[in-house]
Amino acid sequence: MGVYDRYILPHLINLACGAKPVRLQRRKVVPQAQGRVLEVGIGSGLNLPFYDPAKVEKLWALEPSDDIRRMAERRAARSPFPIEFIDLPGEMIPLEAGSVDTVVTTYTLCTIPDAVTALREMRRVLRPGGQLLFSEHGRAPDPSVVRWQDRLDPLWSKIAGGCHLNREIPALLRQGGFAIETLETMYIPGPRAMSFNYWGAAAPD
Numbered sequence: 001m002g003v004y005d006r007y008i009l010p011h012l013i014n015l016a017c018g019a020k021p022v023r024l025q026r027r028k029v030v031p032q033a034q035g036r037v038l039e040v041g042i043g044s045g046l047n048l049p050f051y052d053p054a055k056v057e058k059l060w061a062l063e064p065s066d067d068i069r070r071m072a073e074r075r076a077a078r079s080p081f082p083i084e085f086i087d088l089p090g091e092m093i094p095l096e097a098g099s100v101d102t103v104v105t106t107y108t109l110c111t112i113p114d115a116v117t118a119l120r121e122m123r124r125v126l127r128p129g130g131q132l133l134f135s136e137h138g139r140a141p142d143p144s145v146v147r148w149q150d151r152l153d154p155l156w157s158k159i160a161g162g163c164h165l166n167r168e169i170p171a172l173l174r175q176g177g178f179a180i181e182t183l184e185t186m187y188i189p190g191p192r193a194m195s196f197n198y199w200g201a202a203a204p205d
Helices: 003-017 020-032 066-076 115-125 143-159 169-175
Strands: 035-040 056-062 083-086 100-106 126-137 178-187 196-204
Touching (some): 003 066, 035 115, 126 169
Parallel strands (some): 035 056, 056 083, 100 126
Antiparallel strands (some): 126 196
16 A cells, blocks of 8 residues: 555545535435444544434444544544444445344445445345435436546546546446435535435335
């Protein structure tokens, strides 16, 4: 791991993912989490202030990056509910089938190398009747924006820790075995190639 990836990139990700428009998106979905919760890609812990402690019994926080996870661990020290960190990627969730009430994923599916495999793992650990809450950026509906997303994506993914601009989030969810229950979309403030957002809830299909 180079100097950029270890010392610079984690702070850039924390800064970008903590911007006000992104915080507002997190606020729309995270408070709905309840029971035994798995957050896939907790990153630096930016969702932690938005969980409702009256609803959350326990949080499993999955994050494969040591440097980013340490930021989340510092934020987790103030948590009113127990948090257990898991230092594995989303494609490898070491929890029993049906052991989770809610899965939360925010600005994560853009980065996981094999997002469909990860989603199938999320589906496996969700109990019957459980719910996946998501807020993600991805492929825009406008052809002119998509052209820029496709042009920029190879370079962007290299400098942004594997983040992809042009993933079709609803299609990934369906391929991962989920039925979308609610879905909203819009451009949030920012460069249009990077700011088309999807958010909502899905259940195991």
